[in-house]
Amino acid sequence: MSKVMNHRYKADPQESYTLPSHFYTSEDILNKEKEEIFYKNWIFAGHAEKVDVPGKYFTFQVFDQNIMIIRGKDDIIRAFYNVCPHRGHELVEGEGKKAVISCPYHAWTFHLDGQFNQGRAVDQIKNFEQKEACLTPVNIEVFLNFIFINLDPNAKPIREMMPSLEETIRTKIPEVENLTLAKRIRYDIKGNWKNVIDNYLECHHCQVAHPEFVKQIDMSSYQINPQEYYIAQTSRGKGSCSIPGDLDMASDETYLSLWLWPTLALDIMPGEPGIIIMYIEPVSPEESIEYLEFYFMSKEPTEEGWESIKYQDEVLTPEDISLVESVQRGLRSKGYTDGRYVIDKEKSSISEHGVHHFHGLVLNALEGVRTS
Ligand code: FES
Ligand SMILES: [Fe+2]
Structure with missing residues (x-):
């Protein structure tokens, strides 16, 4: 096991290398993750x-x-x-x-x-x-x-591990308890679970891979803010644009996405109160299931709600899955071992400090470092 844990990760993201490729393909690593992450976290x-x-x-x-x-x-x-x-x-x-x-x-x-x-x-x-x-x-x-x-x-309760989380969600959706599941979609992905989370935790790829998304988001306002056990990504909408399936963002409204260690993400869109939940279930070192659950105030979403589901299902999620599966094939290449993080001190959309933060949590868990 010791050799399999070799890596060049460092606490300083600017000096650090990413998790090495075998972390995304090894049965031994997944078994250790099962014991140290999935059996010990919420x-x-x-x-x-x-x-x-x-x-x-x-x-x-x-x-x-x-x-x-x-x-x-x-x-x-x-x-x-x-x-x-x-x-x-x-x-x-x-x-x-x-x-x-x-x-x-x-x-x-x-x-x-x-x-x-x-x-x-x-x-x-x-x-x-x-x-x-x-x-x-x-x-x-x-x-x-x-x-x-x-x-x-x-285990420490969620409310202690993530103290400001409830308030952050309630600010956007005061009556969050009243949400109800309107739609659930499953995607089978040929990729390691961390590969899917890595992709979720940065928007460096958004300009390149999500042309419709960046039309609706004011990318200059995009911020990625890691807390100890969750990461918030926020940005303002662009306002007046109206493309098919758009998120209909008014300029003063914000998009909020929250990733919760280890495998859950919540997206809160402006407009109709709702949460899109994404969670990942590892199947094998190189296979995962992604579930998207759409929660609204009613089981029968409005037209705006259906548009949002359609956009996620037909545009955004396929774009991301295609990236993740290509990376998974690349991680098996003899031409790749590990990479570097692009870091912007302003924590803007081009920065990959969220991915670095996540990798730190993975290594702490696998190396038995208790951070709390
Ligand atoms: S296994 Fe005997 S009653 Fe359940
Ligand atoms: Fe993406």
Whole structure:
């Protein structure tokens, strides 16, 4: 493992090299990321509306770990490992509603809060402790009605890790809890998950690759501001332009994008209140799934909302996926090992300091450096 961790990254972005190419292709690195990043950080699982009444549940996978998210009779949303404490059968599948959780193998039952209920002849088990037969909880945080889970029981809450995040979102959408999912789209990408995030965290490529996007954005106002565990990208709209599928930005309104360590991004467009959520699920070192979820105040978006979905789905996302997949092929080239970051001290659109910040978080996690 030690050799696989070789890199020329430095804390000073102007002296640093990027993460080397094998970080984007190696099975060993992905396995280490699974343990040190995905099993120890807040992973977006879905919106609380999926479990809107007691008994409603859905399952969610973090690599090989199957998690059940369920609302209790007391209205509290909890997460458990989806495994029976008897002999390890999975308890529930997909999504649905239960009055009681009943294991399909030998029919042990559990209350919605994970407490053991009953099992045939368990009274004959010597020293049987009911508390040893409860479901194993998983750390959960419902943040603005978005559900996050963390397999690390000692993880810092999101609100502590990202202290100014709620206020930043609320300034744009005061009634953010009222958003509802209108559309979800899945993209299969031939690229490492970090490659997809790298591309998201800079707009150096926007002038070249996103001609329609830069027509609507005042690129001179574009700013990339890393906080410890999230990165905000903001810019003003250009105002009067009106191209098909445009974002309809008035000049005084701002576009806000927030990336949250490790794999989630929220885009808040001016105009109709809404959030576009993007999250990445690693499949293998060189394959990922990207999900886009469009949240508006109503399940039936306005025409403006549909335009925004169409633009993301037909223009912006295909443009980015094509870049990411070309980079992935390049990362396998014998002619490339690592590169340099273009850094602008003004944190403008041409600067890649956001990517450097992200790479620092990846290395801290893999090298076991605790920054908090
Ligand atoms: S494994 Fe669940 S009741 Fe036996
Ligand atoms: Fe892009």
